[in-house]
Amino acid sequence: MKRLLIAALSCLIAMVMALPALAGPTLMMATTTSTANTGLLDELIVPKFMKDTGIEIKYVAVGTGKALKMAENCDVDVVLVHAPAAEKAYVDKGVLIDRKELMYNDFVIIGPASDPAGVKGMDVAQALKTIAEKQAVFASRGDNSGTHKKELSLWKAAGMAVPEKDAWYIQTGQGMLPTINIANEKNGYTMTDRGTYIKYADTKGGNPPLVVLVEGDKVLFNQYSALAVNTAKCKDAQYDLATKFINWMASPDTQKAIGDFKLLGKKLFIPNAQ
Amino acid sequence: MDYLLEGFSQGFMLLFSGDPEAYSAIWATVYASTLSMICSMAIGVPLGFLLGYKKFPGKKVVRTIVDTLLSFPTVVIGLVVYAFLTRNGPLGGTGLLFTIPGMAIGQTLLGLPIIVAMTANAVEGLDKRLPMTLITLGANPGQMMWATVLEARYSIMLAAMAAYGRIVSEVGISMMVGGNIKWHTRTITTAIALETGKGEFAVGIALGMVLLTVALLVNIGAAGLKKRAVQ
Numbered sequence: 001m002k003r004l005l006i007a008a009l010s011c012l013i014a015m016v017m018a019l020p021a022l023a024g025p026t027l028m029m030a031t032t033t034s035t036a037n038t039g040l041l042d043e044l045i046v047p048k049f050m051k052d053t054g055i056e057i058k059y060v061a062v063g064t065g066k067a068l069k070m071a072e073n074c075d076v077d078v079v080l081v082h083a084p085a086a087e088k089a090y091v092d093k094g095v096l097i098d099r100k101e102l103m104y105n106d107f108v109i110i111g112p113a114s115d116p117a118g119v120k121g122m123d124v125a126q127a128l129k130t131i132a133e134k135q136a137v138f139a140s141r142g143d144n145s146g147t148h149k150k151e152l153s154l155w156k157a158a159g160m161a162v163p164e165k166d167a168w169y170i171q172t173g174q175g176m177l178p179t180i181n182i183a184n185e186k187n188g189y190t191m192t193d194r195g196t197y198i199k200y201a202d203t204k205g206g207n208p209p210l211v212v213l214v215e216g217d218k219v220l221f222n223q224y225s226a227l228a229v230n231t232a233k234c235k236d237a238q239y240d241l242a243t244k245f246i247n248w249m250a251s252p253d254t255q256k257a258i259g260d261f262k263l264l265g266k267k268l269f270i271p272n273a274q
Numbered sequence: 275m276d277y278l279l280e281g282f283s284q285g286f287m288l289l290f291s292g293d294p295e296a297y298s299a300i301w302a303t304v305y306a307s308t309l310s311m312i313c314s315m316a317i318g319v320p321l322g323f324l325l326g327y328k329k330f331p332g333k334k335v336v337r338t339i340v341d342t343l344l345s346f347p348t349v350v351i352g353l354v355v356y357a358f359l360t361r362n363g364p365l366g367g368t369g370l371l372f373t374i375p376g377m378a379i380g381q382t383l384l385g386l387p388i389i390v391a392m393t394a395n396a397v398e399g400l401d402k403r404l405p406m407t408l409i410t411l412g413a414n415p416g417q418m419m420w421a422t423v424l425e426a427r428y429s430i431m432l433a434a435m436a437a438y439g440r441i442v443s444e445v446g447i448s449m450m451v452g453g454n455i456k457w458h459t460r461t462i463t464t465a466i467a468l469e470t471g472k473g474e475f476a477v478g479i480a481l482g483m484v485l486l487t488v489a490l491l492v493n494i495g496a497a498g499l500k501k502r503a504v505q
Contacts, residue, residue: 060453074361178471
């Protein structure tokens with residue numbers, strides 16, 4: 001038994017020793033799938049932040065709900081998310097501080113070009129009601145992400161219960177791009193942020209099978225913000241690095257770069273830091 | 275169908291053009307699986323030996339538990355290890371979350387039951403006269419174990435290959451404990467999950483081929499070792 005214990009212990013020690021020596025300051029970030037899937041982080045933010053400040057960003061791309069939970073568990077230093085109501089709840093809890101609005105785009109409802117339920121050009125409430133009446137397939141993220149939270153609030157705003165149990169309402173439990181692909185396979189509708197939609201259109205060579213049918217309603221506004229983890233709740237959180245990141249994101253130079261980040265000639269995010 | 279053809283050609287490109295992202299994922303995969311293989315062998319072979327060799331009350335129960343653990347879903351292991359390693363968890367102070375050694379802990383738990391169960395089987399299947407012979411030759415318990423394990427080395431190598439196959443191909447633990455962080459904890463399997471999620475099926479297939487190639491090289495290496503051991 002003694003030998004076993006020694007073997008197990010030395011294994012654990014070896015694992016800790018094998019931790020790569022910390023090369024430089026590293027900021028841990030939790031973010032939404034949309035910022036990662038669109039390429040904004042890998043192609044612009046991460047390399048530019050490294051170049052400007054020498055700080056490396058390690059990010060985990062999950063739904064906004066999980067990103068906020070990770071902040072609460074003290075596993076990250078900063079979050080970049082898009083669900084203002086949920087953000088406020090975590091600020092009230094004292095988990096997150098220094099909320100800064102950085103950029104926005106809008107949500108759109110997309111569907112087959114043939115538009116089987118005939119919702120093109122409607123406002124959001126009308127469109128959702130029509131989809132429900134015609135029992136057209138609607139793919140929902142169903143993963144507590146920012147987009148999912150938004151979609152749930154829109155059903156409510158349309159005066160309807162969320163059609164959880166209806167066969168035409170599919171909850172994918174996956175990220176935005178997989179959900180769009182599922183909607184496409186089922187010849188149905190879904191709601192997405194415009195940045196991810198443009199990325200999707202780009203991967204389909206600019207000629208996507210699903211097209212934007214409902215847009216422009218002001219309830220579809222989609223604000224992205226960064227928030228720092230409060231050291232009062234997580235004493236190991238790197239508040240100074242988080243602050244540096246948030247201020248850097250809001251700086252005129254970075255804001256301009258975000259505005260210039262385009263696919264198919266279209267802006268994915270529109271900077272709006274105050 | 276185009277996905278497949280495109281995937282194959284891209285797979286060769288990824289391997290031979292030295293694409294840094296692909297090689298970072300290969301490195302993360304090899305690093306994590308090697309670390310976890312060493313640990314599950316170091317812990318699992320002695321445990322398996324004890325289980326197969328010794329007689330003790332409740333042995334059947336232990337065997338059943340070990341056999342059940344063989345089908346432990348990787349996402350559940352990932353979840354449990356995450357719960358322990360998160361900053362607010364019991365082992366949060368180690369800072370192992372979102373690191374390769376952290377992933378290796380989960381993968382060790384995955385490989386361990388395979389090594390234990392198969393080693394125990396191998397030891398039980400040996401010639402019953404072996405322990406008697408060893409005792410008459412005056413072997414102490416340590417030498418007994420060493421000689422028995424040596425006798426069962428081919429079966430144990432098989433156990434190692436089975437464990438390696440499961441470890442190198444799992445995605446649940448790597449995703450949850452590693453976080454799929456680019457340049458750090460993104461393994462081949464989590465990269466495949468990510469690319470497939472983005473609808474980049476061809477890249478996913480290409481990476482799948484890369485993983486198979488890595489597994490092939492490891493198997494060729496193991497076969498070489500076995501050949502040398504036989505001679």
